[in-house]
Amino acid sequence: MIGTQEIISLIEVIYEIAQEVKANKKRCKRLVERLGALQLPLNRLTEEQCRSAAQTLALTLEVVKDARNLVQKFTEAKWYARVYGAATGDTKENFAAINERLQGCVQGLNLAVSVEVLFDPSEDALDTQQDMKEMQDLLQRLKFEHGRTREDLVAINTALDAVGIEIQNECLEIKELQRRGHQSLKYGQAEILRLLQALQVDKQRVHESRKPKVESTLTLRKIKSAEILEGDVIGNGGFGVVRRGTWNGIAVAIKKLPNVAVDAKTMEELRDEGWKHQQLIHPNIIAFYGACLEDADKSLIMELGPGGSLHYRIHKNPKLISAPLTHGYVLDIIAGVRYLHDNGISHRDLKSPNIIIAAGGVLKLCDFGLAKIRSTVKSITSSKRSSTSIGTTAWMAPEVHNRKAKKDWQKVDVYAVGIIIFELVMRIEPWDGLDVTEIITAVLFEKERPDINDAARAEYPVLIDILQKCWDQDAYKRPSFTDGDIQRRISAELDKLGGDPRQVVDSVETLPPGPPTPARVTRPGHQSPRPPPPRQQLTSATTPAVSVNKAALDEATRLNSEGMQLYHKANFTDAEQKYRNALQIRERELGRNHPDVAESLNNLARLLTTTAKYSEAKPLFERAIDIREKSSVDNHPDLATSLHDFAELLKLQGEYEKSKPLHDQALDIRTVIFGPEHQVVAQSLCSVADLLQKMGENEKSKPLLERAITICQKTAEEKSLHAKCLDRLAWFFYLLVRPIFFLILESNILTPQWDLDEAKFYSEQANSIGEMAFFPNHPDLAEIVNNLGVILRDKGNFDEVKPLLQRAIEISEKTLGPNHPDVARGLNGLAG
Known part of the structure; x- marks a missing residue:
């Protein structure tokens, strides 16, 4: 076998x-x-x-x-x-x-x-x-x-x-x-x-699952309408009416599909999603028994939750939900979400109405994976609602409201968990009293979240900390449930409260003793990042301790945000002042070693690096790295940011051997946290490639740049990074030809027009994208324009060279000052 x-x-x-x-x-x-x-x-x-x-x-x-x-x-x-x-x-x-x-x-x-x-x-x-x-x-x-x-x-x-x-x-x-x-x-x-023949043989040998009268098959289980006995209406879901019923003696929920909504495409999606759901067996996932797809009767047959929905339990049932039971409920929800994510599935419509209470009070997730089909059903059956957004507004993450934003649906699920925890600890509807437009404005544009009172903060300190991490505005700062870290924190708190009060104590997924070490190839010169141990609960600006001035910290956050906007607009003078003021407030209110202080230090140091104030930037970077190493885990994204930015400073100072291990460490951390296809990984790849070119190892830079460009093309968000990567790839081809070019030039055998077509092609692409992505006077745009001018000069296109080089010099002088190294480089290129 x-x-x-x-x-x-x-x-x-x-x-x-x-x-x-x-x-x-x-x-x-x-x-x-x-x-x-x-x-x-x-x-x-x-x-x-x-x-x-x-x-x-x-x-x-x-x-x-x-x-x-x-x-x-x-x-x-x-x-x-x-x-x-x-x-x-x-x-x-x-x-x-x-x-x-x-x-x-x-x-x-x-x-x-x-x-x-x-x-x-x-x-x-x-x-x-x-x-x-x-x-x-x-x-x-x-x-x-x-x-x-x-x-x-x-x-x-x-x-x-x-x-x-x-x-x-x-x-x-x-x-x-x-x-x-x-x-x-x-x-x-x-x-x-050939495959169908093998499947037919395999299908006959599939063993029965542990579910009563529910066999595991290789296709969606089709149930005949004659086998179903329908009962009372118990709700109205995204697909239509939901009825209580029985199938082969099993109590089931029957979700009826309106015939008008079921076209060929929807049917195919229904079969595919239903088949996926059918394979999932977990104590916190609702069982999917099959589907009736007859012409006159189309419905989904699922496990019945005798306790109703969690939403009803929270908001309609006056009976108290104790603190231990609340913690147990949250563990159930996270266990179900983790199981979905471990199997490559995102819920995409997670909310308290889509969580049912099964036998023994166990919470089970339902209606996952079918949100895409549900949107098709709604668009066909409703003339009043044409929205195709996935989810319900109060539980939807801010990026879901932004049509152009790339969605990491697992992080969208994590945000929804944060809202559900809010419902449990506050016992009120999220955004109660606000209409859809007001909720979107608050979440997306004003970056607000529902208010949490002092009583809830005192009774549920761990859950409040977790929910605030879950509903972070930045999707990539939201936690993951796959390493078990959050579950261990909640379990420890639950033990302090006397344990889970429900009779079914084995319904919550058992946690492993610790996260496994990922299999990775260690780069020479430094250690691979370790998986995170249980995080320490840190005081942050978003949840200040009682002794600090919240208004002052809010002012620091505002200054920091304004500084970042000015920095991206290349208004470095005003941005520097904003950063310094924010740093001063945070050090006064939080002390010198707080993570928010490290953020201000890093932002200021990055700006000083851009403006060539290297000696002032270096100690700020060192402080930021020291704080972040002590206050967070080894593979935290903020630490990776500081390592990357400090490595860039060392590269500009010519300290390549010191820069390389920091860049490699930042790349490894980002790959572990965000995955190999994230744009911050592309940023690190581009930076390492640039360093290799400066170290004389040009050949090694090409595969890194190709990989970074592929990531940029997939994400299609960070156009400025895409332009930088293309510029570096153009420079790779330029450096490839340049030594031969000078030999020919010195020998007077040929005219100085060497094969720079590849370099020209990618440089022009970089320039075209950069013109759209950067603000008109950004120094990164100046570098791209300057490099295109140099390539065209050596290719012999002299008529096009002077305007490009002059423009690059003007941008650098305006934003960085006449004494910046970039200005000198541009003048040398113009003279050459």
């Missing part, structure tokens, strides 16, 4: 092979990422599940072996065969076939991963285009290096033509994918037939 460990071990082998690929790097990397995403779900399969899915596992092993052979092919050192082969359509078809078969296996094994996200065809098309572009670059270089004979030139030019055609085809394919709304790749007929 095929076991999961054999597949997992082979995936690890492929990961090692992929480090040596010399062509088609983007597609190989994407394939390896997809394989890596399967390791944890595969490892979670039980022996019984493996036996039931034996043939599908055998197919999966075969696909992974073929993936290994495909990736191995591109590690060969023979450039001629590799280049010409990559210039044909065979490579693209090979990757497509592997990905299609792998996608089928993922679905067949019921692995808890999002197939739509993991196998996005638009990403495949972009990867192919980038690989073809890189191949074109390689061929151009080979043409110069190896084109000694007529045969070589003919072969290389033929390959160049083929690659050019492929690039055009990929551009057309990307446009077509966008036009069709990024439709999924279709399986080959033979592969589908």
Whole structure:
């Protein structure tokens, strides 16, 4: 029998092979990422599940072996065969076939991963285009290096033509994918037939779950209307009427779907989301029994909560919810949310009405994963409400109200948990008395939160601290429930209160003794960040101690915020004064070692670095780092910010060897906390690449920049960072050619017009994006403009050079002063 460990071990082998690929790097990397995403779900399969899915596992092993052979092919050192082969359509078809078969296996094994996200065809098309572009670059270089004979030139030019055609085809394919709304790749007929045969065998062998009369299957369980006995109406949900009923002797809740709302797309979404829900078994997740999809009767059949909703219990039931029970309820909610997040699922509509009280008083989450379908239902059935926003306004995070903001839905869930905790400790509706517009204005624009009285603060100090972290305005500062840190704090408080008063004491998920150390590759020269121990409860400006002046701290927060706005507008003089005033207030009210003081120190030091006041900035950075190391855990994002900014200062001072380990440490911390695809990770990658270029290790900078640019393209938010990354990539190509350029210039063999097309291409892109992203007089824009001028000068486009270099000098003089190093650099470029 095929076991999961054999597949997992082979995936690890492929990961090692992929480090040596010399062509088609983007597609190989994407394939390896997809394989890596399967390791944890595969490892979670039980022996019984493996036996039931034996043939599908055998197919999966075969696909992974073929993936290994495909990736191995591109590690060969023979450039001629590799280049010409990559210039044909065979490579693209090979990757497509592997990905299609792998996608089928993922679905067949019921692995808890999002197939739509993991196998996005638009990403495949972009990867192919980038690989073809890189191949074109390689061929151009080979043409110069190896084109000694007529045969070589003919072969290389033929390959160049083929690659050019492929690039055009990929551009057309990307446009077509966008036009069709990024439709999924279709399986080959033979592969589908083969997979379905294996699934049919596996389906017959699936064992029954622990739920009474509810078997685990590989598809959405279809229930006949004749099997359902409907009872009284117990509510009105997002899908329509909710009735009490029975199915095969089990008490159930029946959610009726209006027929007018169920079009083909909604039905497909319903099957997919229902199937996902059906696989989830957890004491704090409502059981999903199946769906009735008959023409005249469409409904969802779910576990019935005899105690009603948590919302009703809080706001309609006069019976007291004791402090111990409140803590127990919060543990139930977090355990359910954690289970969803661990399985790659976000609730997206978390609120007290969507939490039911089951037998024994246990809280269970319901209506998750179906919010997208619910919005479709509403848009069809209601002529009065056309909003497609997910969630209910009072529980919605500020970024959900911002149409342009990128949403991390797990952080949106965390925000909603904060609001629900507020309901529990205050026993009032959140934002009671405000209409939708007023709530959005308060949350998004005024950054307000519901008021918490002194009595609640005294009775629930731990829960108040947690809820305020959960509803932080910055989504990335909100905590995660996956490490168990918050749960341990609540459990400790619950023990002090005498324990959970409910009879069902095993309903809350048992916490592990501590967070596991993530498997990571340690960079030379420093230690990998450690996972956080239980956090200490720190006094902050948002929840001041009784002895401090809250009005003064609010003034400091305002000054700090205004300083940041002025800094981004390149008004450094006024920003510096704001920062200094905020720092003075915070040191007076909070002492010299408070985390908020560290924030002010870091902001001021960053500004002083920008204005070349390095000697004044350095001790401020050192103080900020010292405070943050002592008052927070090792891998805290604020510590990463200080390390990154201090490393930038050292880089500007030429202390590269001191700067490198700080940059690496900041990059590792950010990757651990935010994940490898976050924009702050892209910022660190760009900074490290810039440092490597200055250290003379230009070749090492390119993969970092390509990765950073890919992140920027995905997030599509931080345009200024995207411009910087493109500027650094342009400089990579410039530095690649520059030594040869000067040799040719000195030999007087050729005119000084070397092949700077790549450098020019990316520099012009950086300049175009930078003009839109930066304020007109920002020094970062000046650097991008200056670099474009230098590249055009060395390329021989002299007519365009002078205006660019003069503009860069004018920006630098205006914002940084005539004695700043950037001004001197610009003058040298103009003279050169």
